Amino acid sequence: MEIRLQKWLSQSGIASRRKAEELILSGLVSVNGKIVTTLGARADTTKDIVSVQGNPCTIVQEKKYIALHKPEGVITSVSDPHGRKTVMYYIPQEWSCFPVGRLDYDTSGLLILTNDGDFAQMLSHPKNEITKTYIAKLKGLPGKESLEGFRRGLIIEGKRTAPAEIEIIKKEPNAKVRIRLHEGRNRQVRKMCEAIGFPVLSLKRVQVGGIKLGALARGEWRYLTRGEVEF
DSSP states (O other): OEEEHHHHHHHTTSOOHHHHHHHHHTTOEEETTEEOOOTTOEEETTTOOEEETTEEOOOOSSOOEEEEEEOTTOBOSSOOTTOOOBGGGGSOTTOOOEESSOOOTTOEEEEEEESOHHHHHHHHOGGGOOOEEEEEEESSOOOHHHHHHHHHOOEETTEEOOOOEEEEEEOSSSOEEEEEESOOOTTHHHHHHHHTTOOEEEEEEEEETTEEOTTOOTTOEEEOOHHHHTO
16 A cells, blocks of 8 residues: 555654654655655555665554653753753653654653654644643743733744733742643743743643643653543
8 A cells, every 4th residue: 555655654653744744855765765855755555665864664553642741951852963861761762652742951841752643743733723731930920911911922033923821820939820822833932931021940841732741750651541642
């Protein structure tokens, strides 16, 4: 059966379909030894060999869905060319999983890993507007005007953010706030807080859609429930 290369890579646990497209366009994917850079290209699951940077990719039959409590100081990546610790350190090394989206190096909290490209696409595609919830400690205590500006949306790097929710859950000595948003721009929460004049001192993601971090300790993982996968 012939399938698109994006689907092949996602079902191999290499990357989400969106990331797979980047790999293909970058010339890192080959079929039977020949580099392919066309997004519509297909390969036959019964006879072709698909490789990424020369490493063959085998389609995975058993799907895995994992919630990890990512610690600060860890890279959200399958590998790192500089030898830094990645999130893959915390799960069994024989699993072919990849992180869905990302958490910054200095941000902790809920990270989803899977080898199911369709599930990753559902969670990460902007059109689905999956809400992410964060707990942040800010430097200082924002007033009503600053909070309302955050909620309306802010101009970040020349582009307005979508409206987001923010509420103070502890005031002293520095504010602890709960933030909910569905966009996923690079370091967006930190940049929005800086834009209203209250930089982030610490940041933790506690929920993605219907999936909660709960009491999961730093560096620990658990399987997602059926209800979490099918939400």
